[in-house]
Amino acid sequence: xxxxxxxxxxxxxxxxxxxxxxxxxxxxxxxxxxxxxxxxxxxxxxxxxxxxxxxxxxxxxxxxxxxxxxxxxxxxxxxxxxxxxxxxxxxxxxxxxxxxxxxxxxxxxxxxxxxxxxxxxxxxxxxxxxxxxxxxxxxxxxxxxxxxxxxxxxxxxxxxxxxxxxxxxxxxxxxxxxxxxxxxxxxxxxxxxxxxxxxxxxxxxxxxxxxxxxxxxxxxxxxxxxxxxxxxxxxxxxxxxxxxxxxxxxxxxxxxxxxxxxxxxxxxxxxxxxxxxxxxxxxxxxxxxxxxxxxxxxxxxxxxxxxxxxxxxxxxxxxxxxxxxxxxxxxxxxxxxxxxxxxxxxxxxxxxxxxxxxxxxxxxxxxxxxxxxxxxxxxxxxxxxxxxxxxxxxxxxxxxxxxxxxxxxxxxxxxxxxxxxxxxxxxxxxxxxxxxxxxxxxxxxxxxxxxxxxxxxxxxxxxxxxxxxxxxxxxxxxxxxxxxxxxxxxxxxxxxxxxxxxxxxxxxxxxxxxxxxxxxxxxxxxxxxxxxxxxxxxxxxxxxxxxxxxxxxxxxxxxxxxxxxxxxxxxxxxxxxxxxxxxxxxxxxxxxxxxxxxxxxxxxxxxxxxxxxxxxxxxxxxxxxxxxxxxxxxxxxxxxxxxxxxxxxxxxxxxxxx
Numbered sequence: 001x002x003x004x005x006x007x008x009x010x011x012x013x014x015x016x017x018x019x020x021x022x023x024x025x026x027x028x029x030x031x032x033x034x035x036x037x038x039x040x041x042x043x044x045x046x047x048x049x050x051x052x053x054x055x056x057x058x059x060x061x062x063x064x065x066x067x068x069x070x071x072x073x074x075x076x077x078x079x080x081x082x083x084x085x086x087x088x089x090x091x092x093x094x095x096x097x098x099x100x101x102x103x104x105x106x107x108x109x110x111x112x113x114x115x116x117x118x119x120x121x122x123x124x125x126x127x128x129x130x131x132x133x134x135x136x137x138x139x140x141x142x143x144x145x146x147x148x149x150x151x152x153x154x155x156x157x158x159x160x161x162x163x164x165x166x167x168x169x170x171x172x173x174x175x176x177x178x179x180x181x182x183x184x185x186x187x188x189x190x191x192x193x194x195x196x197x198x199x200x201x202x203x204x205x206x207x208x209x210x211x212x213x214x215x216x217x218x219x220x221x222x223x224x225x226x227x228x229x230x231x232x233x234x235x236x237x238x239x240x241x242x243x244x245x246x247x248x249x250x251x252x253x254x255x256x257x258x259x260x261x262x263x264x265x266x267x268x269x270x271x272x273x274x275x276x277x278x279x280x281x282x283x284x285x286x287x288x289x290x291x292x293x294x295x296x297x298x299x300x301x302x303x304x305x306x307x308x309x310x311x312x313x314x315x316x317x318x319x320x321x322x323x324x325x326x327x328x329x330x331x332x333x334x335x336x337x338x339x340x341x342x343x344x345x346x347x348x349x350x351x352x353x354x355x356x357x358x359x360x361x362x363x364x365x366x367x368x369x370x371x372x373x374x375x376x377x378x379x380x381x382x383x384x385x386x387x388x389x390x391x392x393x394x395x396x397x398x399x400x401x402x403x404x405x406x407x408x409x410x411x412x413x414x415x416x417x418x419x420x421x422x423x424x425x426x427x428x429x430x431x432x433x434x435x436x437x438x439x440x441x442x443x444x445x446x447x448x449x450x451x452x453x454x455x456x457x458x459x460x461x462x463x464x465x466x467x468x469x470x471x472x473x474x475x476x477x478x479x480x481x482x483x484x485x486x487x488x489x490x491x492x493x494x495x496x497x498x499x500x501x502x503x504x505x506x507x508x509x510x511x512x513x514x515x516x517x518x519x520x521x522x523x524x525x526x527x528x529x530x531x532x533x534x535x536x537x538x539x540x541x542x543x544x545x546x547x548x549x550x551x552x553x554x555x556x557x558x559x560x561x562x563x564x565x566x567x568x569x570x571x572x573x574x575x576x577x578x579x580x581x582x583x584x585x586x587x588x589x590x591x592x593x594x595x596x597x598x599x600x601x602x603x604x605x606x607x608x609x610x611x612x613x614x615x616x617x618x619x620x621x622x623x624x625x626x627x628x629x630x631x632x633x634x635x636x637x638x639x640x641x642x643x644x645x646x647x648x649x650x651x652x653x654x655x656x657x658x
Contacts, residue, residue: 040079040166051078055164057085062154067093070150070161073118077165078142080122082150084135086159087127092136093151094122103138104153108353109340111323119145128324135159142166258287259297261304273316274347279306318345318358322365332376332415341367375406377415379422388428397428437461437479450490451522454482490522494534497527498541508552509582517543551582554589558596568607574599607649615641 027036028044038044041051054077058070070092073080082092093104094117102117103124104110112126122140138150142165152161262285270276284298285291295303323340330336343359344351356364382400389395401424403416413421440458447453459481497520505511519535521528532540558577565571577598579590619625622640630636631644 041168050169051166052169053079053164053166055162058152058158058161058163060158062152062158065154067151068154070152071163073144073148073150073165074167075145075147076143077167078144079164079166080120080138080140080142080144081162081164082139083137083162084159085162087133087135088157088159089155090136090158091153091155092124092138092161093153094138095149095151097147097149102148107153109323111321118148119143126324128326135161259284259293260287261285261298261302262290263304264292266309269311271312271316271346271349273312273314274345274349275310276312277308278311279308280304282306316346317361318343318354320344320359320362320365321351321353325369325371328371328373330371330373332374333372335371335373336368337371338368341365376417377403377405377411379416379420380404381422385426388430390430392430394427394429396425398425400424439479442483446485446487448485448487449495450487450493453485453487455485456482492521492523494519494521494530494538496520496535496538496540498543501545504547504549506549508550509548509555511547511549513545513547515543517541554579554581554587556590556595558598561600564602566603568603568605570604571602572599573602612641612645615645617642 028038036045039046039048039050041048043050056071060068062068071082084090084092091104091109094102094115095105096102096118100117103115103122110124112124115122115124120140120142122138125137125139127134127136150161150163152158261282263280264283264285266278266280269278282304283292284295286293321342321344323342325337325339328335328337341364342353343356345354345358346352380402382402385397385399388397401422402410403413405411405415438460442455442457444455446455459479497518499516499518501513501515504513517540519530519532521530521534556577557580559575561573561575564573575596575598577596579587579595581587581589618639622643625631625636625640626643626647631640631647637644
């Protein structure tokens, strides 16, 4: 009954304090009716001049795979925004200056979500929609309490990373945030958590500071918790850290030795597994009856400080952490998509990756799946086959084949599966061709301008439109190629008469043929041979032509012999020999045994000196001149000309033989 009365009294007091006239709001300075707000620099009532915005774009061209530092986020930074400028296969990573990985460290890619680091909470986003072109991003309000480094895990060309954050400027004022303010707690003379003003709760704040020094976890209140009070239940207690939440009773407090503080259980564990925390709950009770009484009956300075105690130390069950699906491997038709599935376990508020066998009690989700974004373009046959290109034999026919999208538009062939493309050309067999003689028209002119002559035509045996077979293929009934004609009797007409061609001059290769061409006058059946000048006004038929019976193959060709190297006493002469094919190109197919000689001797006869009547010895003892070797002097060479000449010829022959 007493407890119920106490609760109703507290609710009445709280309602009276909260119901401020006029519905005035509380500003960022915690004063009722204040219109101050926090500017982008985090200053309550500031004008955005106390800070500076740092921004830029990281566009360096990276060559090696791995982690590359993008930007340093200084301590105290706020409004942090790190965003890829376009979607790519790269990843952003975040690490503290002390080396602790916060997001995407140690080559492990984390799922998008919220991650605590540097004294603030980062929101990691990674759009995965096929149509989205947005890249990854890190967002945080700040402020940071240490230097952080942003990295890029480089796997493909850098699309650019935009970074922006706010830091306090040189003219900044300190943010007007109370040192012990907690989220959800009113401050500065406004409503306290126990319904008392700041002056009335001074003693309590001192106790709170003492708790902070001893490592007590700060209490977090929400708008809901500010209107309710922890009440002891038969089977448990609230998981919040206990505090002086019960307001003073209407009657004056009574402190005596009949009452003291006693632990009555603990708060609920903050987690059901994986190492949580809990706090002991102390209540004021009667020393003898142990009946709980209002806390004002006990000395608040003697109340023990609740210390955090670990609980539920056993690890949480492992679970499969499922990542988002990758893009479909194909833009149309049936493709594949992948996702990362990791076995993770939570311990001490941290999610750790563990060995897959720890999740063997759970069915592992699929890591691959089929996908289809749209129906692929398909091949369409637009026309029927054309007629065969030949009337008989084997020819070809064609048809029109196009790649058409699922909305009926003709697109490039590359958008269809080339392996499934229907043939647009094929062979066609019109059956064997009939072997027939093909004839031209008879020539219009007779071979003779007067008298008997012939007219001609061409006759060929054809089996198709490409090649002809030997004449035997059409049988022996060959149509005539010549027919007689007569332009009337000749009356003394002069003309050239050509005889038959002779045989080819050689059996193979290119040769010549001859025939006799004479000028005649025909009178009735008699031919009179005339001088050639009588037919000079007429074009004379050729009397010689080239002929080619068959290829000779490669043959030896040689030049004429050169001059002999000596005119007497044996010399030599040379010639060049080459093997040439029918088209007069160098060949190696000639018989080496038939190769003509390239060198031979010549002029083997002895040398006979020519007798010069003017060259005689004038003295009888010219032999002495020769022995004394005086022929080198012009006088003796003239006086003993014959002897000196003989000696000179012998010496020249001796040197030539050497």
